[in-house]
Amino acid sequence: MAISSRIALMATALLGLALTQPLKTEAHGVESSLRYLEGQLELTSSFSTGEPVEGAVVRLLQADGTPGKELGRIDADGKLEVTLPELADGLVDLQVDGGPGHRDYLTLPLQQGQVNLDEVVMGPGGRDNLNWAMAPALVGIVGLMVRVRGIRSR
Known part of the structure; x- marks a missing residue:
């Protein structure tokens, strides 16, 4: 897998993690x-x-x-x-x-x-607990995608 592809994949993963976090402008609980x-x-x-x-x-x-x-x-x-x-x-x-x-x-x-x-x-309950539970799953999926793409490109 090319370095630019890995960077793009990691940027996409970070964007996904950022979007799952609550916004500061949301109403107070x-x-x-x-x-x-x-x-x-x-x-x-x-x-x-x-x-x-x-x-x-x-x-x-x-x-x-x-x-x-x-x-x-x-x-x-x-x-x-x-x-x-x-x-x-x-x-x-x-x-x-x-x-x-x-x-x-x-x-x-x-x-x-x-x-x-x-x-x-x-x-x-709020979504905060769900967000923190989803973060490791998202990182795991991205890691799996990197491994699968790495195997296919060989």
């Missing part, structure tokens, strides 16, 4: 944490930069994923304290909605009318 004591739920939400998600609407979601009852809004300190309404045992989905690209989802397991924090599930 929202990160939330919960405290629950005797029926009082304290939700703290901030952007990944640490800035509070002030004004974000916190609501329950219907079983079909559509917006349900609004519980309140995140204050300037990034907090909301709320008493959950009477809900049946099972899983309840909670959404922190700071607008498109600025949402967080939590699934709250209710048992005997109380939230079991040990089993809270954080909602859909």
Whole structure:
């Protein structure tokens, strides 16, 4: 394989890796944490930069994923304290909605009318983990292509 072909192949691989990485201009992720004591739920939400998600609407979601009852809004300190309404045992989905690209989802397991924090599930993860998982695979595919082309040119 000619040196110029290898350089072109490596440049293409690097471009592919660069395109799989998140752009700096994308929306900040929202990160939330919960405290629950005797029926009082304290939700703290901030952007990944640490800035509070002030004004974000916190609501329950219907079983079909559509917006349900609004519980309140995140204050300037990034907090909301709320008493959950009477809900049946099972899983309840909670959404922190700071607008498109600025949402967080939590699934709250209710048992005997109380939230079991040990089993809270954080909602859909970002693409960051997927990008880092894809990078070694892309490098491996490029390496395989180089070896196969090297064998064919002999």
